[in-house]
Amino acid sequence: MNELAERVKEISDQNVYSCYLCGNCSAGCMFTDEMDTLPHQVIALVQMEDKDALGKNTSWICASCFVCSVRCPRGLDVAAIMEALREIKIRERGFRKIDLRKIKDIEKLPQIAITAAAQKFTW
Amino acid sequence: MEVLYYPGCSLKNTYPEFEKSTYAACEKLGINLVEIPEWNCCGVVPSLATDNVMRHLGAVRSFINAQEKGKEIGTNVVVTLCSMCYNVLKRVNLILKEQVDTLKNVNDFIDDQPDYVPELEIVHFLSLLKNVGFDKLKERIAIPLRGLKVAPYYSCALLRPDRPKGVPIDDPENPTVIENLIRSIGAEPAEFPFKTECCGNYHIVFEPHIVEMRTKKIIGSARSENADVILSPCPLCTYNLQHGNETLDRSEQVPVVFFTQLLALSLDVKSHLSTEIENQIMKKIGGKKFV
Amino acid sequence: MSEEKKPMATIYIMGKAYKVPNTLTIMKAIEYAGYRFIRSCGCRGGFCGSCTTFYRVKNDYKLYVDLACQKRVEDEMYIVQLPFIPAEKPKWDLGKMKPTTDEVIRIFPEITRCLSCNVCTEACPQDIEVMRAIQALRRGDLEDTVNLTFDCISCGACSMRCPAEITHYQVFQLARGLYGKYETIPAKHLVERVKEIEEGSFDDELSKLMDMNVEKLKELYKKREIEK
Numbered sequence: 001m002n003e004l005a006e007r008v009k010e011i012s013d014q015n016v017y018s019c020y021l022c023g024n025c026s027a028g029c030m031f032t033d034e035m036d037t038l039p040h041q042v043i044a045l046v047q048m049e050d051k052d053a054l055g056k057n058t059s060w061i062c063a064s065c066f067v068c069s070v071r072c073p074r075g076l077d078v079a080a081i082m083e084a085l086r087e088i089k090i091r092e093r094g095f096r097k098i099d100l101r102k103i104k105d106i107e108k109l110p111q112i113a114i115t116a117a118a119q120k121f122t123w
Numbered sequence: 124m125e126v127l128y129y130p131g132c133s134l135k136n137t138y139p140e141f142e143k144s145t146y147a148a149c150e151k152l153g154i155n156l157v158e159i160p161e162w163n164c165c166g167v168v169p170s171l172a173t174d175n176v177m178r179h180l181g182a183v184r185s186f187i188n189a190q191e192k193g194k195e196i197g198t199n200v201v202v203t204l205c206s207m208c209y210n211v212l213k214r215v216n217l218i219l220k221e222q223v224d225t226l227k228n229v230n231d232f233i234d235d236q237p238d239y240v241p242e243l244e245i246v247h248f249l250s251l252l253k254n255v256g257f258d259k260l261k262e263r264i265a266i267p268l269r270g271l272k273v274a275p276y277y278s279c280a281l282l283r284p285d286r287p288k289g290v291p292i293d294d295p296e297n298p299t300v301i302e303n304l305i306r307s308i309g310a311e312p313a314e315f316p317f318k319t320e321c322c323g324n325y326h327i328v329f330e331p332h333i334v335e336m337r338t339k340k341i342i343g344s345a346r347s348e349n350a351d352v353i354l355s356p357c358p359l360c361t362y363n364l365q366h367g368n369e370t371l372d373r374s375e376q377v378p379v380v381f382f383t384q385l386l387a388l389s390l391d392v393k394s395h396l397s398t399e400i401e402n403q404i405m406k407k408i409g410g411k412k413f414v
Numbered sequence: 415m416s417e418e419k420k421p422m423a424t425i426y427i428m429g430k431a432y433k434v435p436n437t438l439t440i441m442k443a444i445e446y447a448g449y450r451f452i453r454s455c456g457c458r459g460g461f462c463g464s465c466t467t468f469y470r471v472k473n474d475y476k477l478y479v480d481l482a483c484q485k486r487v488e489d490e491m492y493i494v495q496l497p498f499i500p501a502e503k504p505k506w507d508l509g510k511m512k513p514t515t516d517e518v519i520r521i522f523p524e525i526t527r528c529l530s531c532n533v534c535t536e537a538c539p540q541d542i543e544v545m546r547a548i549q550a551l552r553r554g555d556l557e558d559t560v561n562l563t564f565d566c567i568s569c570g571a572c573s574m575r576c577p578a579e580i581t582h583y584q585v586f587q588l589a590r591g592l593y594g595k596y597e598t599i600p601a602k603h604l605v606e607r608v609k610e611i612e613e614g615s616f617d618d619e620l621s622k623l624m625d626m627n628v629e630k631l632k633e634l635y636k637k638r639e640i641e642k
Contacts, residue, residue: 010174011172011173011174012171012172012173013173030320030321030337031321031333031337033336034330034333034336061330061333063321063323063324063325063326063333064168064171064279064324065279065283065321065324066279066283066284067279067283067321069283069284069285069286070283070284070285070295070296075286077171077284077286079171079284080171080172080173083170083171083172084171084172087172087175098328098329100523100524100526100527101504101523101524103328103329103523106520106523107520109327109328109362110133110136110137110138110358110359110362111132111133111136111137111516111519111526111552112131112132112133112137112167112205112207112358112359112362113325113327113328113359113362114328114519114523114526115132115164115166115167115526116167116168116207116324116325116328116359117325117328117329118523118524118526118527119166119167119168119170119178119526119527120168120325121329122527122578123577130553132552132553132554135553135554135555136514136515136516136554137516161546161549162549162553163530163545163549163552164526164528164530164549164552166529177529177531177577178529180529180530180531181528181529181530184530233532235532235535
């Protein structure tokens with residue numbers, strides 16, 4: 001297992017090598033219009049230990065809706081793999097994906113939305 | 124029936140009508156919701172990282188308080204209204220039931236409270252109603268909402284993921300529980316293909332255009348089925364759908380209400396709906412305006 | 415009585431060992447060792463929150479926090495003082511806000527990162543249930559937060575340990591400000607007195623005092639009426 005796949009397994013407990021790139025996850029994903037790379041393509045990058053996988057916006061556009069995990073024929077929790085890719089970046093020293101003090105229209109947003117974004121994108 | 128109740132931040136801050144209409148309905152149905160004392164924020168989105176036990180702490184502290192209160196009143200059932208709270212609490216509870224190491228880790232860390240013994244049952248209010256029985260529920264309805272077409276929106280949190288087993292309250296691809304509720308209160312469910320689609324979740328904060336893209340499709344689908352109202356079980360989805368409504372023309376908008384509000388309306392108790400929406404509904408079913 | 419008869423403790427100030435009587439507080443012990451405080455020192459009475467001090471004790475891996483003016487030294491104590499707790503205070507205008515927990519969270523959105531880890535409560539030298547007070551804001555209960563944090567002296571120990579980077583004492587200041595302005599009954603005599611001042615009832619007396627010379631002022635002060 002390559003180092004990147006190892007790290008993904010440590011965080012998400014998912015073995016990316018189970019994936020045979022059927023594309024079911026990408027077909028079911030409702031957010032692919034915004035992604036520069038499809039979910040199953042990102043998994044292929046991890047399988048090939050291509051660190052570019054961490055630079056794609058796929059894991060950040062992911063909304064954790066779990067359609068991919070429900071439809072994966074190999075039983076992979078694809079959403080958890082996306083979380084692992086996010087966590088690898090979030091846990092890096094000095095990495096800041098969001099700034100909670102700079103939320104636009106914060107007067108209108110409900111607490112639940114701010115909490116969800118805060119818990120997802122920070123350590 | 125007496126059960127423990129976990130409200131979640133939305134019901135106490137942004138959407139009190141969700142909770143108030145539920146209390147009103149429960150009084151009519153003979154369900155006593157006992158709020159868990161000193162509950163902590165669940166975190167809204169469960170951590171999918173298996174090494175991030177710290178993120179479960181809010182839920183575990185709430186479980187411990189529920190456990191202790193439950194001993195007093197003799198129940199181990201915790202009911203939630205917010206579907207995101209349901210998702211987090213259900214998943215954390217399942218993890219603690221299955222992973223002995225994680226349970227020990229968390230109990231060791233929380234040294235200022237008694238240990239949690241994973242015997243609580245986390246239940247969403249819709250499942251509670253299903254257990255009561257929709258036909259029994261139908262008998263208690265005072266004002267059947269005949270003539271109202273309702274689009275059932277499920278939210279991801281109630282249906283997914285399906286592994287570990289136990290999270291979905293119904294079939295993840297083709298659920299029917301909300302349609303059954305709609306029928307029992309006398310209304311007609313709309314055949315609504317976008318009922319299990321994601322609203323965009325937390326993207327409303329930093330990438331609202333993603334939410335607008337998703338919710339426009341969902342509302343458009345409900346509109347094309349001539350739905351009068353969309354039923355929602357989740358505060359975040361409700362906010363996102365209302366945000367989506369604001370980007371559409373008046374004629375394309377479909378009002379979004381919480382499922383307990385329509386339930387309360389049909390039981391002839393306070394639904395805490397806005398006057399405008401209540402009048403719209405009453406007009407549709409040919410009823411008089413409520414005071 | 416000679417110094418050796420008093421029971422002593424070894425403490426380490428900035429890494430250097432000193433023997434001090436073990437009945438002294440950390441603050442007194444640092445001064446006993448010959449240091450002079452020009453920072454991290456204020457009321458010396460456990461009220462101003464200036465002297466937040468971190469320390470460890472030998473053979474104990476835990477990190478402790480306490481107020482230097484209140485905590486007695488222990489043998490083999492390693493002391494570190496922070497000159498102040500750094501924090502960024504956002505601007506708020508109480509007059510333009512409503513007394514709700516939502517408003518507090520809008521000014522301090524990082525509260526939503528709270529993990530319920532409880533290190534804040536462990537750090538508090540005033541025995542305040544800090545986590546409980548923050549979670550009360552999540553529960554929509556402003557009054558609870560206000561009641562729980564009455565004893566807060568803004569020492570900042572909680573903020574230094576918090577993984578979610580919350581500055582709890584600032585949050586509580588805002589909560590109490592909102593509650594005090596909108597929810598508590600205003601003291602009638604205060605409202606009346608402020609009105610009197612604004613109407614100029616004390617202007618003459620004040621200008622007399624302003625024009626007086628220092629010697630006359632001192633005399634007036636010595637002869638003032640004191641309630642017994």
